[in-house]
Amino acid sequence: MSWLPQYFFRPRGWLLIAAGLAAVALAQLLGRRDLLVMAVFLITLPLLASAGLHLFKPGFTVRRSFSPAFVETGTTATVTVDVHGSTPGGARARIIEVLPAHLVDVPSFDYPNSVTPRGLLSRYSYVLRPSRRGLFTIGPLTAKFSDPFDVALLRRDLDRGDVLTVAPAAVPLPEISLTGGRGQDGSRSTRQQASPSDDDVMTREYRYGDPLRRVHWPATARQGKLMVRAEESVTTPEAALVLDQRLRAYGGSDKTAPKSGALVTTPAFEWAVTAAVSVAAHLLERSYTLRVLDHQGRPAFLTSRSAPEADREDFAGQPGAIAIAQSLAALDLSGGLEDVPAPPLADTLADKLIQTRRRGPVIAITGVLTEADAMVLSAAIEAAEGAFAFLVSNHPADVAEPLNILRRAGWQAVAVRPATALLEAWLAVDLPSPLTTVAARHPRHGEGAVRGSRP
Template sequence: MTAGGTGHAEESGGGLRTALAGLTTRGRSFLAAGVAAGVCAYVLGQSDLLRVGLLLAVLPLLCATVLYRTRYRVTGSRRLSPARVPAGSEARVHLRMDNVSRLPTGLLMLQDRVPYVLGPRPRFVLDRMEAGGHREVSYRVRSDLRGRYPLGPLQLRLTDPFGLCELTRSFSTYDTLTVIPRVEPLPPVRLSGEAKGYGDGRQRSLALAGEDDVIPRGYRHGDDLRRVHWRLTARYGELMVRREEQPQRARCTVLLDTRGIAYAGAGPDAAFEWAVSGAASTLVHMLERGFSVRLLTDTGTSVPGESADGFAGATQESADAAGLMMDTLAVVDHSDGAGLSRAYDALRGGSEGLLIAFLGDLDEEQATVLARMRRRSGGALAFLLESDAWVRQPSGVPGPPDGNGERRLRMLREAGWTAVKVPRGADLADLWRQADRQRTSAAATGSPMGGGS
C-alpha cells in the first residue's frame, strides 16, 4: 500500500519568534557570549572585544534568519509492507523524500511519529539532495497488541552548517498500520453440521443455507441432461431442468463473547486476546473450506458490509472478506453488556448452520441462553475460557479450579453443545482436534451432541 505523506512540508510557526525558538544550545551560547563580550567591551573600552562580541551575537541570528527563509520544496511518501500485520510480527515502513525544486538541499534530519507501542521514533540524517533527486530510508515496527495505529506525520528538521539553529517542518498526512489478531492454522477435521449436500444425491446437513429449491428453470449449457424435466419441457416448448440438485453452501457463525465482566486480566496473553485470536483463526479456516461465514458478537453486531448470509468462502472475494473481518477484530474491545440475549436475537432469523462460540465466564442465565441458541443451529461448538484458570497468583501458580465453570460446561454439553474447556496458553489446533474426538465419542455412544469428555 502506497499512501499519504506526499506533499510539501509545513512550517511550524511564523515570524522572528519561530526562528529564535529554533536556536540550539550552541546557538544560545554564542548569543549569550556575544552579549557578554559586548557589555565587557563597553565597560572596558575595548573596541576589538566589541567586534568579537558582535560576531558571536550576529552569527546565530544570521543563521536563524537564513534558515527560516529557506524554502525547500520537498515531498515525502510512506509505504507500509504489509499494511495489515498479525500481532507479534514486524512490518517495514519505507520513506521516500524527493527534492522537487531546482536548488539542492542542505543537511536534513527526518523523523517519523509512531505510537510508543510500535517502538521508538525513527530518526534519519539525509545528506545533500541534488535538484530532482531523492532519498529512501526504512524502519521496522512491531506490536504485540491489536489495534489501528497512526504513522506520521513526517517531520523535517533543518539545520545550518554551524549547528546553531534547527527548525522543524511537518507534513500534514499520515498512514494507518492495522495490527490484526494472530491466526493459527487449524486441522481439517469434520465438525457436526458442516457437511455440504447436493440435492437428492447426498444427505443434507442442517448447516445448509436456504430452502429446497424445486422451481424449474431454463436449460443452461453444461447442465446434466438427467435433470431435464420433460413434462415442463413439453409445456413450455423449451428445455427445462430441475433445480433441486443445485449445490447448497454451508453456513458458519462465529460468536465472540466480548463482555468485560466475562474476562479478567489484560495484555497480549490475556484470555480475551486468546478468544479474539481463536475467532480470527476459525473465520479464516472456515472461509478456506468454502463456508459462508458470519462474525457475531454478544452485542448482536456483525462486520460492516456483511450480507445476511455472511461472507462467502472459496471465492475471489474471500480474501477481501477475511480482511474486513480481521480489521473488525483488530479493534474489537470489551463491551458493557451483561448477557448474550442480543446475540440470541440476531440468530432468530433462521437456521445459522454451524455455530462456533468463544465464551468467557458464564452464569446460569447465560448458559440457558446458549442452550436456546443451540436449537437455532445445525451444530454447535463452544470454547469456554474461565478467568480463574487464566489469572495467575503472584507466585506464578495457577488459581484453583472453578466448580461453577465445570457446571456450566456440563450444562452446555447436556444442551447439545460440543463444549471444550480452554486452559491457560492452550493451543487452538489441539482443542480443535479434541472437539472432533468429543463429537465422535458422543455420536458413538448416542448421547446428546457434544456430550462426553
C-alpha cells in the same frame, strides 16, 4: 558537546552566543569598542540564522506507503517514505520517523539522500514487525534543519503520519466434524438430486463419459434422444460465529482503561480474537457463508474502528476473510469500567439465531458465562446442525456449571485459559466426550492441567 541543549541552536550556535556574552563583559571591563563590535556580531549571527530558518521554512511533500496495505501480527511490513522539497541556502536535514512505543527501532535518515540530487525526490524505506493488533500511527516524519553556518536549529513535523492496520494472525486449523460427523469433510455441504419433479430438473443432451445414473428418462422420452440431468445443485453451507465482547466477562477491571488510542482488551480477549479470526478463516476457506454476531445479536464489528463495513454481518470467500481480519484489528471490549458484573447475554442473540434457521454449525467464543448466559446460548441449538463453544477464563473451574448447562443442551463446549494453545482447544472441542476441559500446557502457580476423561 552533547551536554549542550539542542533547542533553537546547534552547539556551535550556543558557543558563539557564549563567546559573544564573554566579549561584552570584556568590552565593558577593558573599554574596548572593537570587542563590543565582535560581541554584537557573535550574538547576532545565531539569532539571525534562527530567524531565517523560521521565516523561510522549506516546503515538503511527504508520501508514505505500506507494503502490504495491512499486515498480520508477527509478519513484516515495508514502509516507503518519499520526501520531496527544497532547503534554502543549501541546508541539510536529519529526518526521524516517529513510531509507536512498542516499536523500539526508530529509523532516521539524512535529507537529501546522498544518491539523490538536491531539491528532487528522496526515498527511504525500512521494515516494521508489529507484535500486537490495532491501528498504529506511523509518523509524523520529524526533521531537524540547520542553516549553512550550522549554528541554528529548527525542528519540524513534515506530515501528520499515516495509519497502519495490524490484524490478528490466523492459526491454521485442521478439519473437524462441525455437523456431528454427517459430512465426509465436516462441512455438510448438502448435495440434492434435482429430481423432485420435471419442472425442477435442468437437462442437457448426453455427452460421452456421462454416468448412466444421470440419465433423465422422462426427458429422453420426450426429446427422442438421450438426455441427462445437469449439474447437481449444491447447497452452500452456512455457519454462525458469536464473539462475546463484554469487558467484565474477560476479566476487565478499572486497570484495563487504555492509554490514548490504545485498545480496551485483556489477555483473555486476545485469545478470543485469535480464535475468531482463525475459525472464520477455516470456515470461509471451505466455502461457508459466515454470519458474525456479538453478544447482543448485533453485527459483531459495529464498534470496531478498523471495520470497512461496521454494520456487515455476513461474509463469504477470501474477501470475507480479509474483511473479518481487518475488522478484528481494532475491536475493543465493550461495557463501562465501573465495578459492576458483566451484562447478561441478550435474548435477542438466541432469537436471531433461531429465526434465521441457518443450516450449519454455530461457534460461540465467550468470556466467563453465568448460568443465565448459558441458558440463552442453549436455546440457540435449535437452529444449528452443530454447536461449539469456547469459554475463555483465567480459572476454568469458575465456568464448570455453565459448561454443564451447555453440554446438557447438546453443545460441545470447552473451557480454556489465555495461555491455552488454540490448536489444542480446537481438537479438544471435537472429542465425543462431553466432559472435556482444556487448560494450558504449562499451568502457573502449581495448578495442574485439567483434562476430562471419557466416561
